[in-house]
Amino acid sequence: MKSTLTPEKHKKLAAVAQKKEPADLCLKNGKIVNCLTGKIEEADIAVSGGFIAAIGSGYEAIEQLDCSGLFISPGFIDGHIHIESTLLCPVEFAKAVIPRGTTAVVADPHEIANCLGIEGIEYMLKASSDLPMDIFFAAPSCVPATHLETSGAELGPKEITRLLEKRRIVALGEMMNFPGVVFSDPEVEQKLEAARRRGIVIDGHCPGLSGDGLCAYISAGIDSDHECSTAYEAIEKLSRGMWLFLRQGTAEKNLVDLLPSVTPATSSRCCLVSDDRHPDDLMDLGHMDYSLRTAVEAGLDPVVAVKLATLNPAQRFGLKDRGAIAPGCHADLVLLEDLEGFRVIRTIFRGQTVAERGRNLFEASAAAVPVPKDFLLDTASLDFSIKAEGDKARVIGTIQGQIVTEHLEMEPCVVQGLVQADTEEDILKLFVIERHHGTGNIGKGLVKGLGLKKGAIASSVAHDSHNLIAAGVDDKAILNAVRGIAESGGGLCAADSEGIISLLPLPVAGLMSDQPLEKVRKETDETIRAAKSLGASHENPFMTLSFLALPVIPSLKLTDKGLVDVEKFSIVPLFI
Numbered sequence: 001m002k003s004t005l006t007p008e009k010h011k012k013l014a015a016v017a018q019k020k021e022p023a024d025l026c027l028k029n030g031k032i033v034n035c036l037t038g039k040i041e042e043a044d045i046a047v048s049g050g051f052i053a054a055i056g057s058g059y060e061a062i063e064q065l066d067c068s069g070l071f072i073s074p075g076f077i078d079g080h081i082h083i084e085s086t087l088l089c090p091v092e093f094a095k096a097v098i099p100r101g102t103t104a105v106v107a108d109p110h111e112i113a114n115c116l117g118i119e120g121i122e123y124m125l126k127a128s129s130d131l132p133m134d135i136f137f138a139a140p141s142c143v144p145a146t147h148l149e150t151s152g153a154e155l156g157p158k159e160i161t162r163l164l165e166k167r168r169i170v171a172l173g174e175m176m177n178f179p180g181v182v183f184s185d186p187e188v189e190q191k192l193e194a195a196r197r198r199g200i201v202i203d204g205h206c207p208g209l210s211g212d213g214l215c216a217y218i219s220a221g222i223d224s225d226h227e228c229s230t231a232y233e234a235i236e237k238l239s240r241g242m243w244l245f246l247r248q249g250t251a252e253k254n255l256v257d258l259l260p261s262v263t264p265a266t267s268s269r270c271c272l273v274s275d276d277r278h279p280d281d282l283m284d285l286g287h288m289d290y291s292l293r294t295a296v297e298a299g300l301d302p303v304v305a306v307k308l309a310t311l312n313p314a315q316r317f318g319l320k321d322r323g324a325i326a327p328g329c330h331a332d333l334v335l336l337e338d339l340e341g342f343r344v345i346r347t348i349f350r351g352q353t354v355a356e357r358g359r360n361l362f363e364a365s366a367a368a369v370p371v372p373k374d375f376l377l378d379t380a381s382l383d384f385s386i387k388a389e390g391d392k393a394r395v396i397g398t399i400q401g402q403i404v405t406e407h408l409e410m411e412p413c414v415v416q417g418l419v420q421a422d423t424e425e426d427i428l429k430l431f432v433i434e435r436h437h438g439t440g441n442i443g444k445g446l447v448k449g450l451g452l453k454k455g456a457i458a459s460s461v462a463h464d465s466h467n468l469i470a471a472g473v474d475d476k477a478i479l480n481a482v483r484g485i486a487e488s489g490g491g492l493c494a495a496d497s498e499g500i501i502s503l504l505p506l507p508v509a510g511l512m513s514d515q516p517l518e519k520v521r522k523e524t525d526e527t528i529r530a531a532k533s534l535g536a537s538h539e540n541p542f543m544t545l546s547f548l549a550l551p552v553i554p555s556l557k558l559t560d561k562g563l564v565d566v567e568k569f570s571i572v573p574l575f576i
Contacts, residue, residue, distance in 0.1 A: 075103025117153030451537025
């Protein structure tokens, strides 16, 4: 299905456009969403050899497709996603999003890279190479994300340079180390220069950065951000030359709050992205169709919304052969029932129908690509006691629907010199355990707002180094949850003091399942229900938990090396 334009193919396209030869396919009587003019156009589309040959009328074709009453959009493009965060291997991810109209994504594989390095990225490239959609990648720029945690691998300037030579790598991934950029860290500068020298775009990640610091960051050639949480922040970044990625993920829902920044003057530099999306959301809400529906419900013009999910990401990443319905573009098309609910009737990739009315019409199975296990953890030696070393402690405060946290100072519950969970104040014990090298590192902290009244939850998905993270009320339940994950080679687990209640195994680097979407969804639902039976209050408690270890998102986080004050970018003691 995948092809590039050659002189022979163009000769055929030209003949079809001039009605000298029949097209392979003609989509007739549809309403074209023209992202180039911002209007709806009624015309036929002639397709030949997987490319759009012409738009007009009177074309002969081997196959005629009547699109009466339907809107025809370019295939949807997600400009920023971590496939690992769907918990699905690439083929199952494709099966989930293609019926929703997605024909291309730009994925940043820094999750698996933090576990397995280059070997993990090679796995993602191979596992996504023969699918009826295009999966492009960004070379992960920050592996590890910071010096404040222990990752499974490191990608230095040499590794980044190697990756940027690969065909489907179209960007340098999100530069999370914004202090390193602002203060010209030599290694960071080498990575940036490797991308600049090749004319490859550089994605950003700079939550809350403003003023002179923002200017210093952008001046390095970094020109996008997906971490804005307010329209004010978004407008400042747009005004300084950045592309704005409006994110609508499972744990991070910023799209509606950022919509006021999308104006006629700025809309050409805005894209809809998902970033992180769990399998239940993919099945129930959708992918880019969900973002489009959300944007239009909040008041964005439908054609502008479609542009943000098609033409704009294509232009941002230099993908000149897609994103619009125009001659010479790939025939990646979506037939829609309307431009409000964005119900996808048919997905066409390279001129062939690959999904219809929610049903995939292609066969594909998980690639038999070996992925080494990296789970090294001695559960027998773990100590979950926390000694009280003062009257007040720093507590991580969670916020519903956000991955930013509060930096709280509270009096913990102490019994015989040891800190205990306090369910009345909604404070739990929190641990991050190193799992890649068997160091025995364990970070200890407290978290408020997860809601558990008993038991514990744990996960080997813990952004970005993906050590094992656990939160709970009692030590026995925490140990049960941790053991369940360690013995499965990774996963999500809910447990109580008696044992495991529910477990979703994630044997691919502790991040992804090798099972079909439906099974992963079922087991995900069961594990989330189990967490909620323990009192968990967040919509997806495991997604919230996974971000409590991410020390590049304000304000207070926990890694295997200890509690991190993100504003100070340093380890701080638990007690004040």
